[in-house]
Amino acid sequence: MYKIVKKKVLAPKITRFTVEAPEVARARKPGQFVVIRAEETGERVPLTIVDSDSEKGTIDVIVQEAGFSTHDICCFQEGDAFLDVLGPLGKPTHIENFGTVVCIGGGVGIAVLYPIAKGLKEAGNTVITINGARNKELVILEEELEKVSDELIITTDDGSYGIKGFGSTVLQGLIDEGRKIDFVVAIGPTIMMKVVAEVTRPYKIPTIASLNAIMIDGTGMCGVCRVTVGDEVKFACVDGPEFDAHLVNFDEQIAKHHYYDHEQACQMEKIIAAAEQERS
Amino acid sequence: MAAEKRSRPPRQKKERIPRQEMPVRPPEERIRDFNEVACGFTEELALTEAKRCLQCPTHPCVGGCPVSIDIPGFIHLVTEGDFIGAAHKIKETNLLPAVCGRVCPQEEQCEQVCVVAKIDKPVGIGRLERFVADYEREQGAVELPEIAPPSGKKVAVVGSGPSGITVAYELLQAGHQVTIFEALHTLGGVLVYGIPEFRLPKSIVAAEIETIKKMGAEIKLDMLIGKTRTIDQLMEEDGFDAVFIGTGAGLPMFLNIPGENLNGISSANEFLTRVNLMKAYREEYVTPVKVGKRVAVIGAGNVAMDAARSAKRVGGEDTEVSIIYRRARDQMPARAEEIHHAEEEGIIFNLLTNPVRFIGDDKNNVQQVECIKMELGEPDESGRRRPIPIEGSEHIIPADTVIVALGTRPRRFIAETTPDLKTSKWGTFLADEETGKTTKKGVFAGGDIVTGSATVIKAMGAGRAAAKAINEYLAGS
Ligand SMILES: Cc1cc2nc3c(=O)[nH]c(=O)nc-3n(C[C@H](O)[C@H](O)[C@H](O)COP(=O)(O)OP(=O)(O)OC[C@H]3O[C@@H](n4cnc5c(N)ncnc54)[C@H](O)[C@@H]3O)c2cc1C
Ligand SMILES: Cc1cc2nc3c(=O)[nH]c(=O)nc-3n(C[C@H](O)[C@H](O)[C@H](O)COP(=O)(O)OP(=O)(O)OC[C@H]3O[C@@H](n4cnc5c(N)ncnc54)[C@H](O)[C@@H]3O)c2cc1C
Ligand code: SF4
Ligand code: SF4
Ligand code: FES
Numbered sequence: 058m059y060k061i062v063k064k065k066v067l068a069p070k071i072t073r074f075t076v077e078a079p080e081v082a083r084a085r086k087p088g089q090f091v092v093i094r095a096e097e098t099g100e101r102v103p104l105t106i107v108d109s110d111s112e113k114g115t116i117d118v119i120v121q122e123a124g125f126s127t128h129d130i131c132c133f134q135e136g137d138a139f140l141d142v143l144g145p146l147g148k149p150t151h152i153e154n155f156g157t158v159v160c161i162g163g164g165v166g167i168a169v170l171y172p173i174a175k176g177l178k179e180a181g182n183t184v185i186t187i188n189g190a191r192n193k194e195l196v197i198l199e200e201e202l203e204k205v206s207d208e209l210i211i212t213t214d215d216g217s218y219g220i221k222g223f224g225s226t227v228l229q230g231l232i233d234e235g236r237k238i239d240f241v242v243a244i245g246p247t248i249m250m251k252v253v254a255e256v257t258r259p260y261k262i263p264t265i266a267s268l269n270a271i272m273i274d275g276t277g278m279c280g281v282c283r284v285t286v287g288d289e290v291k292f293a294c295v296d297g298p299e300f301d302a303h304l305v306n307f308d309e310q311i312a313k314h315h316y317y318d319h320e321q322a323c324q325m326e327k328i329i330a331a332a333e334q335e336r337s
Numbered sequence: 338m339a340a341e342k343r344s345r346p347p348r349q350k351k352e353r354i355p356r357q358e359m360p361v362r363p364p365e366e367r368i369r370d371f372n373e374v375a376c377g378f379t380e381e382l383a384l385t386e387a388k389r390c391l392q393c394p395t396h397p398c399v400g401g402c403p404v405s406i407d408i409p410g411f412i413h414l415v416t417e418g419d420f421i422g423a424a425h426k427i428k429e430t431n432l433l434p435a436v437c438g439r440v441c442p443q444e445e446q447c448e449q450v451c452v453v454a455k456i457d458k459p460v461g462i463g464r465l466e467r468f469v470a471d472y473e474r475e476q477g478a479v480e481l482p483e484i485a486p487p488s489g490k491k492v493a494v495v496g497s498g499p500s501g502i503t504v505a506y507e508l509l510q511a512g513h514q515v516t517i518f519e520a521l522h523t524l525g526g527v528l529v530y531g532i533p534e535f536r537l538p539k540s541i542v543a544a545e546i547e548t549i550k551k552m553g554a555e556i557k558l559d560m561l562i563g564k565t566r567t568i569d570q571l572m573e574e575d576g577f578d579a580v581f582i583g584t585g586a587g588l589p590m591f592l593n594i595p596g597e598n599l600n601g602i603s604s605a606n607e608f609l610t611r612v613n614l615m616k617a618y619r620e621e622y623v624t625p626v627k628v629g630k631r632v633a634v635i636g637a638g639n640v641a642m643d644a645a646r647s648a649k650r651v652g653g654e655d656t657e658v659s660i661i662y663r664r665a666r667d668q669m670p671a672r673a674e675e676i677h678h679a680e681e682e683g684i685i686f687n688l689l690t691n692p693v694r695f696i697g698d699d700k701n702n703v704q705q706v707e708c709i710k711m712e713l714g715e716p717d718e719s720g721r722r723r724p725i726p727i728e729g730s731e732h733i734i735p736a737d738t739v740i741v742a743l744g745t746r747p748r749r750f751i752a753e754t755t756p757d758l759k760t761s762k763w764g765t766f767l768a769d770e771e772t773g774k775t776t777k778k779g780v781f782a783g784g785d786i787v788t789g790s791a792t793v794i795k796a797m798g799a800g801r802a803a804a805k806a807i808n809e810y811l812a813g814s
Pocket of ligand 5: 272273
């Protein structure tokens with residue numbers, strides 16, 4: 058059992074957990090993730106390790122309620138425990154001093170981006186971070202990102218905070234201004250990563266994306282996380298989760314995310330029905 | 338004087354007892370659920386079958402069993418009605434009789450060399466083994482083996498499949514402290530995530546594994562060695578005197594043909610993991626599993642049969658499930674019994690047929706498999722006649738679910754993080770067959786990680802051999 062020592066709601070449907078997992082805390086590096094199975098009947102859910110404390114033996118994850126299982130996880134309280142936490146999984150981010158890097162994140166992808174931005178900053182890069190959210194309420198990790206970025210730009214789709222519009226447009230703006238950008242990290246909804254890849258492609262700026270492929274075991278055993286990169290098929294859990302964004306077949310990933318829509322909707326209906334029953 | 342020709346009294350001809358069949362649930366009933374297909378012997382059937390054993394002094398059957406069970410010994414106890422004694426006899430060398438009695442390819446092992454097989458069908462050794470193990474468990478008569486006084490040595494067992502469990506069992510008996518590291522959330526390896534419930538109930542696996550927990554093994558789940566901890570860390574920082582690696586061959590192979598990444602195409606590992614480990618067939622478990630109206634399973638080994646039969650159960654009666662295999666019927670690697678059960682359950686066999694590409698719809702969901710007909714040519718390295726495509730024979734097989742069951746290879750987490758462990762080009766560890774010794778001092782390996790995908794009992798045999806070598810190694814260190 059993996060005890061939850063701290064829980065904090067960061068924004069509507071976005072929750073940060075600090076969980077006791079000493080072995081994971083000791084071994085993890087930026088860019089790696091865990092698979093959490095909250096309870097016996099639960100799914101195995103991949104979540105990025107946002108931060109860790111090897112002395113206290115804890116790791117932090119930030120969970121966005123996307124469907125049934127993430128909702129279920131977010132119902133856990135301080136003092137409760139998750140049944141299984143496996144990790145650290147995946148390849149750590151390749152961090153070196155590239156020069157000037159743009160870290161561009163959307164939605165809960167910001168949580169995944171934060172440890173990478175931190176690592177890049179520590180390696181001596183000039184870090185420009187673009188933090189995109191749908192609206193002001195959903196902007197997370199602003200303070201933390203401020204600390205590890207030389208420049209932090211916030212965008213919201215509705216303009217309720219920061220610049221109105223998409224992060225990719227801001228990135229295009231930076232390029233148009235003639236800013237020298239040596240490396241781009243894009244993490245967020247698949248469609249956003251696809252757009253960023255198209256923005257940087259003509260300028261040949263090396264760009265990586267962290268894929269949120271559907272996973273089960275996270276250990277290279279099931280192959281559900283297959284992703285086409287160039288003309289090769291890779292397993293996101295073992296060979297990734299980060300890949301060269303100019304080579305990833307994003308459309309295939311988007312299609313995969315819809316494959317279980319019906320089943321997921323059925324699970325959600327159950328939650329809603331249960332909640333209604335409680336109310337009445 | 339003419340020799341008196343005495344007519345000999347007619348020889349008392351002993352009625353030969355036919356091999357006793359094990360009751361099996363009818364196909365139309367069993368495809369509606371995941372309960373076990375074969376029901377096991379009754380006491381009466383077991384007593385009758387046991388009488389067929391000749392108790393031969395040479396007992397070749399023992400040599401045919403990779404863990405050398407005292408077969409005539411346990412069968413003799415069955416004839417005396419001492420079923421529990423028989424179970425204990427088996428457990429002297431095999432911790433998992435209820436498992437092996439169910440999934441061992443007996444027809445190629447102990448039963449193949451049984452003397453009775455020369456004149457009749459062999460003694461049903463596997464069925465008897467299953468019967469006594471079930472009897473012992475149901476009677477609550479499972480006994481723990483004697484454990485030697487603590488040796489003060491610590492051994493790490495990586496992987497909890499049949500090989501790892503066997504090593505743990507043997508080393509605990511020898512008085513060593515044993516810690517099992519398992520990447521998944523349940524012990525048992527392929528026994529829990531691969532082989533389906535209707536062939537091997539998971540409660541039976543759990544019960545047999547319970548023994549090593551009771552014997553004092555420390556269990557560490559959610560530990561992916563090579564990621565969470567490395568072999569070197571276990572030995573240098575955590576104080577383990579020896580390590581056994583039994584991590585199996587878990588990496589699924591694909592065909593590498595166009596369209597293979599379409600939705601609805603999965604490996605057998607994925608499909609079976611959803612169904613078995615994540616129990617997707619049970620309402621209260623949330624992991625989804627999806628089976629359409631036409632399922633194509635590629636391959637014809639045990640894994641393919643398991644996938645096909647599971648798909649039939651998940652999909653329901655009107656789901657059509659077919660096997661696509663590029664060779665001929667008698668070349669199918671699956672056990673005869675599994676093929677037979679699959680046929681009974683209505684699985685269709687498209688033989689001498691090879692997929693060339695998958696075709697999807699606008700949502701990227703698979704709809705069709707384009708196949709080509711094959712014919713058999715000259716024998717290849719494996720001695721089987723090589724299938725050759727027949728030009729112009731391309732045709733379409735409709736399929737909205739495809740399960741690829743082409744075999745597996747070892748994963749590389751440990752090899753990548755332990756440079757002094759040498760592997761073959763397929764990723765299997767180089768280890769001595771007799772002892773499991775690897776190229777790294779104090780590190781032993783066995784089971785599928787050394788041989789590539791094989792069998793439960795071979796993995797256990799390798800585990801026993803390695804445990805013996807580890808005992809010797811620890812005594813000398
Ligand atoms: C390496 C990796 C790291 C991740 N890190 C984080 C993280 O730090 N925080 C976080 O909130 N989420 C993260 N995710 C995504 C998270 O795992 C999914 O949101 C979650 O599995 C969805 O499960 P669910 O049952 O709640 O939703 P579902 O009901 O399964 O799905 C809801 C929606 O999400 C899509 N979906 C399903 N599985 C995934 C998936 N694995 N990734 C993305 N979308 C999915 C579905 O298509 C559906 O549209 C990560 C994913 C990966 C692969
Ligand atoms: C669907 C299917 C059906 C089969 N049917 C039969 C049958 O009927 N009869 C038969 O005899 N054989 C059958 N087999 C084959 C048989 O199951 C295997 O040969 C046998 O289980 C191998 O045992 P093992 O101990 O080597 O490894 P496995 O059983 O593969 O166990 C390895 C364990 O190690 C764990 N592991 C892997 N890597 C790590 C790591 N880095 N750190 C920690 N843990 C790790 C895995 O999670 C797993 O639990 C079948 C196999 C499959 C897949
Ligand atoms: S373990 Fe397998 S090979 Fe050995 S006696 Fe039992 S069925 Fe036969
Ligand atoms: S070979 Fe057959 S008949 Fe002889 S002892 Fe073994 S099981 Fe009995
Ligand atoms: S999640 Fe199963 S192989 Fe990647």
